[in-house]
Amino acid sequence: MEEIETEEEKLFKKHRKEKKELQAKIQAMKNAVAKNDKKRRKQLVEKVAKFEAELELRHEEELKQLTRSLDKPSTVESSTNEITNLELEIENEKTIEQSRISKAQKRREKKAAQDKEREERIAEAEIENLKGARHLENQKLAEILAKRQLQIKQIPSDGHCMYKAIEDQLKKQNSLLTLAELRIQAAEYMRSHVDDFLPFLSNSNTGDMYTPEEFEKYCDEVANTAAWGGQLELRALSHVLKMPVEVIQADSAPVTIGEEYGSKPVILVYMRHAYGLGEHYNSVEQLTDLPAEDIC
Structure with missing residues (x-):
């Protein structure tokens, strides 16, 4: 029998949706602000904190209203000749419902505490990064690229960043290949050249080289998921595209993959500290004139 969704579950679902929408809005705001724009980044952190606080307060008020409505005693009309079995059944149902609300309230409070702690860490990290490793990396890369x-x-940090950066570069060379096609072609090339790639893949738990089954699963994830791409996929794509791929880094010389091809290279920027989740790839474009106050 299909389980009926309770008002409390509906409210939880609504709150989760609103939180996801807010996080998406915040990510879009972050992507719209240059990493080296200290003033706007500081304003952004303040706005994010305000939005999150307002949403949290509204959610708490909605939960309180729901709890009050659920706590109102129900009126049961019965004749004086009825036996007490019905009353006992109602009491049991009330006890079960209160127990359910109590457990849900504990889960909700725990989740709210975890979310609040996570949001505080993110806000602190954003402020710290204005003077931390990410900011220094941005400065070095800006100097290297300016020369x-x-x-x-900027390319969105969604697991597809490497492929989207290559897609962006290919558009400048009038190629219509999409990130989905790049993923599929990279996976197909790796499958057809197993000996060139399998030795570089190992099980993180055992340290053993991938089995054929694990390798096939890896290639399937390359083709069909948002799995992060790295050097192996870059090597596969350089052969697929028959062109070199140059990767610019802050702390070491550029690395070129597929040097045997003499065509114009695809240029990517590899960033170790771009996001809290770690590594990230961006594309490049021609330098535009910046106001004097924006030049490091």
Whole structure:
């Protein structure tokens, strides 16, 4: 029998949706602000904190209203000749419902505490990063790229960043390949050249080289999921595209994959400290004139 969704479950679902929508809005705001714009980044952190606080207060008030409505005693009309079995059944149902609400309230409070702690860590990290490793990395990369009349073109951090950066670069060469096609072609090339890739893949738990089954699963994830791409996938794509891929880094010389191809290279920027989750790839574009106050 299909379980009926309670008002409390409906409210939880609504709150989760609103939190996801707010996080998406915050991510879009972050992507719209240049990493080296200290003033706007500080304003952004304040806005994010305000939005999150307002949403949390509204959710708490909605939960209180729901709890009050659930706590109102129900009126049961019965004749004086009825036996007390019905009353006992109602009491049992009330006890079960109160127990359910109590457990849900504990889960809710625990989840709210975890969310609040996580949001505080994110806000602290954003402020720290204005003077931390990410900021220093951005400065170094800006200097390296400026010497080549280039600048970073931001790519969303969604697991597809490497493929989207290559897709962006290919558009400048009038290629219509999409990130989905790049993923599929990279996986197909790896499957057809197992000996070139399998030795570099190992099970993180055992340290043993991938089995054929594990390798096939890896290739399937390359083709069909948002799995993060790295050097192996770059090597596969350089052969697929028959062009070199140059990767610019802050702390070491650029690395070129597929040097045997003499065509114009695809240029990516590799960033170790771009996001809290770790590594990230961006594309590049021609350097535009910046106001004097924005130049490091």
